[in-house]
Amino acid sequence: MRVAVLGFGGIGAPVAHALARGEVPGAELAGVVRRDPASGADGLAVLGLDEAVERADLVAECAGQRALAEVGARAVGAGRDLLVVSMGALADDAVFEALVAPAPGRVHLCAGAIGGLDLLAASARMGGFGQVRITTTKAAASLVQPWMDAGLARRLREATEPLELMRGPARKVTRAFPRSANVAAAVAFAARDWDAVEAVVVADPSVERTSHVIEAHGTAGDYRFEIRNRPSERNPASSAVVPFAVLHAIEALAGRTMVFR
The missing domain is CATH 3.40.50.720 (NAD(P)-binding Rossmann-like Domain)
Structure with missing residues (x-):
């Protein structure tokens, strides 16, 4: 091939x-x-x-x-x-x-950068979910976006404690963080519902690994996946x-x- x-x-x-x-x-x-x-x-x-x-x-x-x-x-x-x-x-x-x-x-x-999508997709086919959330935590400076005003961008670069940047439907969050929230889109596709999946983006200046926590509750059962990836040296917004x-x-x-x- x-x-x-x-x-x-x-x-x-x-x-x-x-x-x-x-x-x-x-x-x-x-x-x-x-x-x-x-x-x-x-x-x-x-x-x-x-x-x-x-x-x-x-x-x-x-x-x-x-x-x-x-x-x-x-x-x-x-x-x-x-x-x-x-x-x-x-x-x-x-x-x-x-x-x-x-x-x-x-x-x-x-x-x-994430796993568990096959199980989420199977559960979605079985009967769907009442709640799905993905919380992504990354190094604060790697989350600076062109749409941010100078004040917010400076807060991220100089942050000393965790800051929740956005919480909302996966569709909204993945558009706001195009280099960091493809995982939210992946979860939404697996769950078969863009708007039912809540995505949360957290900036944390102290983290050494990128964290994705997926929580889902539905007909098939209750699931929680936690992934902690080493960031890419070449592109810290992505995982190695x-x-x-x-x-x-x-x-x-x-x-x-x-x-x-």
């Missing part, structure tokens, strides 16, 4: 290098797609989008919500499979409708495990047996 990696940052670069080294059985790197092709990719092949869609069997989106909105429908429309990492983009109805419209390619979702989640998903799509899906 030939894989084009969209993006070459903290997620895309490790994924592309692992594919180039042959670390994923049944998959090989077709090339890397970058917004600025002239910046290169550590000696790996850099492709234009048209070239990537022509050469690849799978486009692995590792470049953020904006890139998915721009490229996703084009890839599946050309008959290529698409692996989505930036699930928060699907909170935009136009992006979502474009990706679920009939097309020869298929869309696959990557769990990224995410590139490996992408590689696991690619391995499953490449046809390996006995792989958790």
Whole structure:
């Protein structure tokens, strides 16, 4: 399976290098797609989008919500499979409708930095939930956003104690924190209800690990998952495990047996 990696940052670069080294059985790197092709990719092949869609069997989106909105429908429309990492983009109805419209390619979702989604999805199918909440706690400075005024941004950079930044429906929170709240979108998809999932974002200057606590109560039972991930050194807004989640998903799509899906 030939894989084009969209993006070459903290997620895309490790994924592309692992594919180039042959670390994923049944998959090989077709090339890397970058917004600025002239910046290169550590000696790996850099492709234009048209070239990537022509050469690849799978486009692995590792470049953020904006890139998915721009490229996703084009890839599946050309008959290529698409692996989505930036699930928060699907909170935009136009992006979502474009990706679920009939097309020869298929869309696959990557769990990224969290687990338990398979159990949540099974429970949602059994009878749904009365309550679902995901609380994400990250290093305060990594949560500064362009929409914040100077005062709030300064409070985050100089924070000495935890601060709850936002609480609301997953759709609202994932739009407000596009690089940090894709996990909220993943939980909402698993629970099959964007607006029923409450997402909470907490900034904590003392944390060394990114924390995601998922609590759900429904017909099938009561669940609580707590994940504490080491932040990515290259991009502290993401978790270091995410590139490996992408590689696991690619391995499953490449046809390996006995792989958790």
